[in-house]
Amino acid sequence: MVRQRTPTQEERYLTAFESFASNGWISDPSWLKDLRTSAIERFRELGFPTARRGNEEWKYTDIAPIARTQLEVEVGDESKIGVASIEKFLVGDDNWGRLVFIDGAYSRELSRTPPLSRGVSVTSLAEASATMPDVLEKHLSRYARYDEAAFTALNTAFIEDGALVQVPDGAVLEQPLQLLFVSTTPEAMSAPRTLVIVGRDSKVTIVETYVGLTGGRYFANVVSEIAIGVGAVVNHYRVQQHSKEAFHVGTTQILQDRDSTFNSVVMDAGGALVRNNLNVDLAGENASCTLDGLYMVNGTQHVDNQVMIDHQQPYTTSRQNYKGILDGKSQAVFHGSITVREGARKADARQNDKNLLLSNECEADTKPALWIYCDDVKCGHGAASGQIDERALFYLQSRGVDQEAARRLLVRAFASEIIDSVKQEAVRAHMETIFDEHAQEYRLT
Amino acid sequence: MANAMLEIRNLDASVGVADVEILKGLNMTVRRGEVHAIMGPNGSGKSTLAYVLAGHPGYVVTGGEVLFEGQNLLAMEPEDRARAGLFLSFQHPVEVPGVRLSEFLRAGYNSIRKSRGEEEMSARLFNQMLREKAQLVEMEPSLIQRSVNEGFSGGERKRNEVLQMAILEPKLAVLDEPDSGLDVDAVRIVANGIERLRRSDRAIILITHYQRILDYVVPDYVHVIVDGRIVKSGDKDLALEVESVGYDKYEEELEKSLSG
Ligand SMILES: Nc1ncnc2c1ncn2[C@@H]1O[C@H](COP(=O)(O)OP(=O)(O)OP(=O)(O)O)[C@@H](O)[C@H]1O
Ligand SMILES: [Mg+2]
Numbered sequence: 001m002v003r004q005r006t007p008t009q010e011e012r013y014l015t016a017f018e019s020f021a022s023n024g025w026i027s028d029p030s031w032l033k034d035l036r037t038s039a040i041e042r043f044r045e046l047g048f049p050t051a052r053r054g055n056e057e058w059k060y061t062d063i064a065p066i067a068r069t070q071l072e073v074e075v076g077d078e079s080k081i082g083v084a085s086i087e088k089f090l091v092g093d094d095n096w097g098r099l100v101f102i103d104g105a106y107s108r109e110l111s112r113t114p115p116l117s118r119g120v121s122v123t124s125l126a127e128a129s130a131t132m133p134d135v136l137e138k139h140l141s142r143y144a145r146y147d148e149a150a151f152t153a154l155n156t157a158f159i160e161d162g163a164l165v166q167v168p169d170g171a172v173l174e175q176p177l178q179l180l181f182v183s184t185t186p187e188a189m190s191a192p193r194t195l196v197i198v199g200r201d202s203k204v205t206i207v208e209t210y211v212g213l214t215g216g217r218y219f220a221n222v223v224s225e226i227a228i229g230v231g232a233v234v235n236h237y238r239v240q241q242h243s244k245e246a247f248h249v250g251t252t253q254i255l256q257d258r259d260s261t262f263n264s265v266v267m268d269a270g271g272a273l274v275r276n277n278l279n280v281d282l283a284g285e286n287a288s289c290t291l292d293g294l295y296m297v298n299g300t301q302h303v304d305n306q307v308m309i310d311h312q313q314p315y316t317t318s319r320q321n322y323k324g325i326l327d328g329k330s331q332a333v334f335h336g337s338i339t340v341r342e343g344a345r346k347a348d349a350r351q352n353d354k355n356l357l358l359s360n361e362c363e364a365d366t367k368p369a370l371w372i373y374c375d376d377v378k379c380g381h382g383a384a385s386g387q388i389d390e391r392a393l394f395y396l397q398s399r400g401v402d403q404e405a406a407r408r409l410l411v412r413a414f415a416s417e418i419i420d421s422v423k424q425e426a427v428r429a430h431m432e433t434i435f436d437e438h439a440q441e442y443r444l445t
Numbered sequence: 446m447a448n449a450m451l452e453i454r455n456l457d458a459s460v461g462v463a464d465v466e467i468l469k470g471l472n473m474t475v476r477r478g479e480v481h482a483i484m485g486p487n488g489s490g491k492s493t494l495a496y497v498l499a500g501h502p503g504y505v506v507t508g509g510e511v512l513f514e515g516q517n518l519l520a521m522e523p524e525d526r527a528r529a530g531l532f533l534s535f536q537h538p539v540e541v542p543g544v545r546l547s548e549f550l551r552a553g554y555n556s557i558r559k560s561r562g563e564e565e566m567s568a569r570l571f572n573q574m575l576r577e578k579a580q581l582v583e584m585e586p587s588l589i590q591r592s593v594n595e596g597f598s599g600g601e602r603k604r605n606e607v608l609q610m611a612i613l614e615p616k617l618a619v620l621d622e623p624d625s626g627l628d629v630d631a632v633r634i635v636a637n638g639i640e641r642l643r644r645s646d647r648a649i650i651l652i653t654h655y656q657r658i659l660d661y662v663v664p665d666y667v668h669v670i671v672d673g674r675i676v677k678s679g680d681k682d683l684a685l686e687v688e689s690v691g692y693d694k695y696e697e698e699l700e701k702s703l704s705g
Contacts, residue, residue, distance in 0.1 A: 394501055409544055
């Protein structure tokens with residue numbers, strides 16, 4: 001395949017890599033250097049993706065603004081941020097564990113490691129590369145492949161810090177863990193990396209939050225990879241509330257073993273240009289996942305959620321339910337792809353995407369894709385976009401609720417299917433707050 | 446006519462994009478404390494009248510006027526009509542997924558109180574009142590916490606409408622077929638609920654196809670509406686007549702009077 005690229009746009013990352021290689025990583029193990037080197041090589045070959053004809057994955061999302069912006073590759077200075085400035089982004093009570101990253105760099109001061117059962121590790125990636133290098137060597141980049149994903153390649157090339165969670169067989173992470181990624185520097189790219197390895201029959205709850213403390217343009221290019229062992233349960237929440245000018249490309253790669261469960265709820269409320277990839281490989285019999293999402297866009301925001309589920313084994317189940325609320329001239333994309341491999345009999349997949357359009361100028365694009373290579377499966381999908389139900393609106397008004405309040409109630413009701421189904425109390429409350437803040441800006445009269 | 450609560454004069458109304466004329470010069474006067482039953486064949490304009498009174502945006506008034514306690518009702522927003530004391534019990538109450546009765550009705554209730562210069566009621570007290578009044582129509586308390594009308598049976602929806610009337614305490618209640626689709630027991634329960642909400646300072650317009658509800662809620666007046674007009678008015682005996690002879694007679698009479 002011939003790939004088009006504009007050399008200058010990739011060039012600055014190649015140059016940044018050169019200086020990273022010559023100054024930044026002298027004491028790093030050679031496998032890590034090799035990994036970064038082959039990743040930047042691949043990034044050079046791939047170039048930034050373009051919305052050219054036939055490139056279905058990027059059909060509705062033009063990342064040119066990211067490629068064009070002269071971004072520095074930032075390695076954060078965590079000392080400049082105090083706890084007061086991140087207070088409103090914190091989820092959960094004092095029992096929760098919390099790792100905080102400032103422009104990708106771990107902040108010991110702002111973080112709080114929970115009491116851990118034996119064998120459980122919750123630490124920064126930088127620290128782990130010194131204390132448990134063999135774990136990293138074995139797992140890092142094994143799940144989130146970068147051979148066909150330029151942004152993942154770029155993230156991998158600049159791996160330096162991030163989060164590592166390892167829970168051995170049979171152990172549990174007693175308290176939920178928040179991973180808070182804070183962007184503070186305009187005109188800079190941060191590339192934090194998260195690696196979660198969950199052993200057999202273990203259980204963990206992780207909340208990833210992506211936020212900005214600066215109003216300017218910045219780019220969070222993040223990758224999380226999560227390997228879920230036999231019979232293990234992972235509850236994963238991901239909240240993106242970047243500032244209005246920010247770029248965000250996030251990839252979450254899930255590998256599920258037999259009988260495992262992955263429950264995911266994502267919420268997107270911020271960012272100017274956002275692309276999320278959630279890839280779930282149901283690689284063991286009877287593995288199941290539930291993927292819920294709520295995206296809220298306004299103004300000229302663009303949010304693209306790409307969810308790819310790969311049913312590789314029999315009796316695997318997937319449920320996707322995404323909802324979008326759009327106002328202003330915003331655009332939202334949902335691309336849900338379900339693959340059922342040959343032999344994955346009795347696979348059961350359902351996908352749903354619904355959009356609520358609050359203006360005439362917003363645009364919702366839903367693109368379901370089903371690739372079924374097995375006969376004995378159940379597979380269904382649905383998509384709908386519409387405005388506020390006028391009959392419901394009149395019903396509420398007829399009871400004395402004024403029109404704007406009635407519309408607000410109905411918008412909230414639309415979101416409730418996602419928000420109210422969040423079982424983790426603190427996460428639900430957090431999402432509710434974000435929803436309320438965002439909903440303030442809707443034009444409902 | 447000083448004490449008329451509702452005064453409908455020569456009301457013309459049409460519906461939808463096609464601009465089909467439905468109400469054709471309808472006249473009606475309702476005073477405090479009165480119960481008016483309206484009967485009429487399918488499609489004669491009964492619900493249209495109810496919707497026009499409540500301010501449904503899908504209907505266009507093309508002529509005439511409506512005064513509610515002397516105010517120009519037709520100029521008011523639907524929520525302002527509710528605050529002024531008008532209530533509509535829907536023939537087909539809609540499902541509102543994700544909105545609980547306790548939640549939205551309190552919003553409506555409090556906005557009505559506020560417009561009267563009264564204090565808002567707390568969620569706790571309101572829910573207590575809701576539970577108490579639910580007994581009036583023998584409604585399962587669990588229904589109150591569910592999304593409005595979502596998955597409700599026809600009977601549950603109608604009880605829910607009467608419950609809302611009991612909470613909002615309107616001056617004028619327009620009840621659009623609160624009895625249709627109900628079994629005999631449910632009709633008795635709903636009708637008793639309505640009868641207990643009857644008061645000397647409250648008027649009720651009760652739209653129905655059946656005499657049986659009028660055994661419980663005995664009307665002061667009965668009107669027969671055909672083709673967007675009231676063609677005959679009388680006392681409660683008119684309902685018995687309608688039930689025994691049907692509408693053909695009134696339709697024929699109307700045709701005759703129009704051609705004559
Ligand atoms: N939204 C609409 N668009 C087009 N026509 C409509 C609409 N709503 C009502 N109509 C028509 O208006 C006429 C009167 O309808 P309306 O609902 O007022 O009748 P009704 O007397 O309540 O009948 P029923 O006893 O069946 O409830 C009918 O012919 C109906 O088809
Ligand atoms: Mg009707």
